[in-house]
Amino acid sequence: MNRRVExxxxxxxxxxCVYWAFVLYVFVPLILMIVMGFKDSKFIGFPxxxxxxxxxTGVFSDAEVLYTFGYSVVIAILSTLISVIxxxxxxxxxxxxxxxxxxxxxxxxxxxxxxxxxISAIAFRIYARMLGIEPGMGAIIxxxxxxxxxxxxxxxxxxxxxxPKSQIExxxxxxxxxxxxxxxxTLPYLVPAIxxxxxxxxxxxxxxxxxxxxLGGYEPTLPVLIFAMLxxxxxxEINAIATVALVLTAxxxxxxxRFTRRANKESQT
Amino acid sequence: xxxxxxxxxxxxxxFGDAVALENLSLDIAEGEFVxxxxxxxxxKSTTLRILGGFExxxxxRVILDGEDVTNQPPERRHVNMVFQDYALFPHMTVQQNISxxxxxxxxxxxxxxxxxxxxxxxxxxxxxxxxxxxxxxxxQRQRVALARALAPDPALLLLDEPLGALDAKLRGQVQRExxxxxxxxxxxxxxxxxxxxxxxxxxxxxxxxNKGRVEQDGTxxxxxxxxxxxxxxxxxxxxxxxxGKMRGVDGEAVVMDWFGQTLRGHAPSGVPTEGASxxxxxxxxxxxxxKARPDLPNAVQGHVVSKTFLGSRMAVDMVVDQxxxxxxxAFVDAxxxxxxxxxxxxxAWDSDSMAVLRD
Ligand SMILES: Nc1ncnc2c1ncn2[C@@H]1O[C@H](COP(=O)(O)OP(=O)(O)O)[C@@H](O)[C@H]1O
Ligand SMILES: [Mg+2]
Numbered sequence: 001m002n003r004r005v006e007x008x009x010x011x012x013x014x015x016x017c018v019y020w021a022f023v024l025y026v027f028v029p030l031i032l033m034i035v036m037g038f039k040d041s042k043f044i045g046f047p048x049x050x051x052x053x054x055x056x057t058g059v060f061s062d063a064e065v066l067y068t069f070g071y072s073v074v075i076a077i078l079s080t081l082i083s084v085i086x087x088x089x090x091x092x093x094x095x096x097x098x099x100x101x102x103x104x105x106x107x108x109x110x111x112x113x114x115x116x117x118x119i120s121a122i123a124f125r126i127y128a129r130m131l132g133i134e135p136g137m138g139a140i141i142x143x144x145x146x147x148x149x150x151x152x153x154x155x156x157x158x159x160x161x162x163x164p165k166s167q168i169e170x171x172x173x174x175x176x177x178x179x180x181x182x183x184x185x186t187l188p189y190l191v192p193a194i195x196x197x198x199x200x201x202x203x204x205x206x207x208x209x210x211x212x213x214x215l216g217g218y219e220p221t222l223p224v225l226i227f228a229m230l231x232x233x234x235x236x237e238i239n240a241i242a243t244v245a246l247v248l249t250a251x252x253x254x255x256x257x258r259f260t261r262r263a264n265k266e267s268q269t
Numbered sequence: 270x271x272x273x274x275x276x277x278x279x280x281x282x283x284f285g286d287a288v289a290l291e292n293l294s295l296d297i298a299e300g301e302f303v304x305x306x307x308x309x310x311x312x313k314s315t316t317l318r319i320l321g322g323f324e325x326x327x328x329x330r331v332i333l334d335g336e337d338v339t340n341q342p343p344e345r346r347h348v349n350m351v352f353q354d355y356a357l358f359p360h361m362t363v364q365q366n367i368s369x370x371x372x373x374x375x376x377x378x379x380x381x382x383x384x385x386x387x388x389x390x391x392x393x394x395x396x397x398x399x400x401x402x403x404x405x406x407x408x409q410r411q412r413v414a415l416a417r418a419l420a421p422d423p424a425l426l427l428l429d430e431p432l433g434a435l436d437a438k439l440r441g442q443v444q445r446e447x448x449x450x451x452x453x454x455x456x457x458x459x460x461x462x463x464x465x466x467x468x469x470x471x472x473x474x475x476x477x478x479n480k481g482r483v484e485q486d487g488t489x490x491x492x493x494x495x496x497x498x499x500x501x502x503x504x505x506x507x508x509x510x511x512x513g514k515m516r517g518v519d520g521e522a523v524v525m526d527w528f529g530q531t532l533r534g535h536a537p538s539g540v541p542t543e544g545a546s547x548x549x550x551x552x553x554x555x556x557x558x559x560k561a562r563p564d565l566p567n568a569v570q571g572h573v574v575s576k577t578f579l580g581s582r583m584a585v586d587m588v589v590d591q592x593x594x595x596x597x598x599a600f601v602d603a604x605x606x607x608x609x610x611x612x613x614x615x616x617a618w619d620s621d622s623m624a625v626l627r628d
Contacts, residue, residue: 166352166353169343170357172343173322173343174418
């Protein structure tokens with residue numbers, strides 16, 4: 001049943017006000033942050049007397065910032081690759097199969113996404129020491145990958161559950177063995193889901209502070225670097241770094257959203 | 270006798286407590302158009318899926334071309350299937366869909382191209398090669414599914430209610446097309462439907478299924494005029510059912526007592542024991558009307574209670590005298606129908622037109 005809630009005029013105006021208040025609440029800090037990055041003064045705050053692009057040129061010529069940015073990107077890409085492969089694999093194993101203990105398996109699989117970041121970070125740190133894993137890139141990638149697997153699995157499972165059984169049967173019927181049927185039919189069908197999940201993982205990893213902080217070695221990731229810079233005082237350079245990161249992540253997110261939607265539409269017949 | 274293309278040897282299949290197939294045996298000769306007909310849930314799809322290799326029977330064997338394929342996976346069988354939902358691959362073009370099996374067989378590019386051209390022109394799909402399934406109409410998709418299944422030249426083609434998704438008008442056209450494709454290719458078609466009219470128009474042979482068993486197996490005419498069971502008589506076409514007592518045998522004919530009147534029929538499923546309660550079936554178009562008692566083995570007197578004009582013919586309902594109000598229904602042409610008045614009238618039929626049924 002699809003019953004629309006009827007609103008009277010007063011309620012409508014009230015809801016519109018709440019909505020716009022929310023939008024302002026979210027965007028005003030972002031806009032302030034962006035604006036301050038163009039201020040020609042070391043002190044953040046109003047009034048702004050003159051504008052400059054110096055902070056940005058500073059960022060793009062600051063070797064440490066650029067290096068850290070690259071470091072974060074590499075961590076994001078490698079951890080995402082691992083999450084996507086492992087997550088998809090688990091999804092394929094779990095979906096459409098009934099076996100004893102499936103619910104428990106499923107629950108354990110989701111758990112890493114639910115454990116609070118600080119707790120899992122400390123746990124990883126202790127575990128890494130026990131295993132003799134040095135803090136640094138490998139440890140961060142490992143922690144990010146484990147944390148992100150559940151998101152991949154859930155998204156891929158949802159997509160997989162909509163693949164008609166007859167698709168695989170038709171492929172087998174026409175001469176494909178199970179592996180070939182997976183590669184030629186299942187995998188292409190999963191592409192939009194895998195892509196969407198990948199972008200989500202990339203952003204989660206790029207954005208992560210707690211795990212990167214606890215498991216990092218001497219080289220900081222971008223969020224850790226920003227945190228370190230903050231301790232020596234707020235400077236518009238940080239605003240510039242943050243704005244660049246914001247624009248990039250937003251662009252990737254929007255592109256992925258559009259791509260997934262188009263791919264979803266194409267596969268509907 | 271040459272050995273059959275398909276030999277199904279006593280297969281049974283259960284799903285949990287539900288029995289889908291019970292000791293089913295069947296032979297299919299090469300080049301036959303065999304239809305599996307029965308109500309929904311009687312095990313038609315299960316049989317087809319066992320032949321395709323998607324299910325394994327609990328007991329029994331499937332022999333294809335002399336080889337036991339019971340435990341062979343679908344990709345190893347020389348059998349292809351047209352799925353009920355067509356199962357076209359949405360991310361592949363029509364051309365890629367059709368050549369999927371050829372590619373997997375390792376055919377070289379020029380051979381694939383030749384086969385593709387051959388099959389698309391045969392099924393009138395030229396010009397659609399670069400379209401995606403999502404850009405085709407229902408009828409076109411159905412043809413692509415057929416082309417894809419025929420492309421690898423299977424020994425046996427399985428079709429699971431492939432016309433179910435088409436509208437009534439298109440259905441009739443596709444039925445004729447499918448039949449003519451089967452004649453031209455001399456392929457063995459194993460067709461599943463729950464639509465008795467579809468089965469009658471298309472098949473060389475019909476296997477009627479009921480509750481996981483074969484109810485009757487024969488030509489369309491055989492099933493229609495000589496049903497062996499009440500189920501078949503009622504499931505295929507419309508019929509008059511007469512319940513009476515078995516009296517005995519007179520030469521070729523089986524004699525039955527119906528409200529004190531003696532009727533003669535034949536028993537395609539074997540002669541019942543004397544005194545048994547039996548049911549006989551007479552098709553509507555086998556009844557004739559006469560002003561005076563005709564010289565036929567079966568004639569009963571009564572009067573007409575209603576006439577229904579049906580276009581090409583007329584349905585006439587009569588109540589038979591000296592019964593508890595038993596009714597008979599007949600099809601006659603419109604002129605004959607109009608000439609029937611309110612006077613008492615005789616309805617008569619031949620003994621060959623009345624089949625005594627097994628229950
Ligand atoms: N995968 C399955 N799981 C459980 N029951 C099934 C399955 N497939 C078929 N059945 C049951 O087996 C019986 C026969 O089904 P099916 O062969 O699909 O019938 P039909 O095609 O004649 O409609 C039905 O009672 C159906 O519910
Ligand atoms: Mg079925």
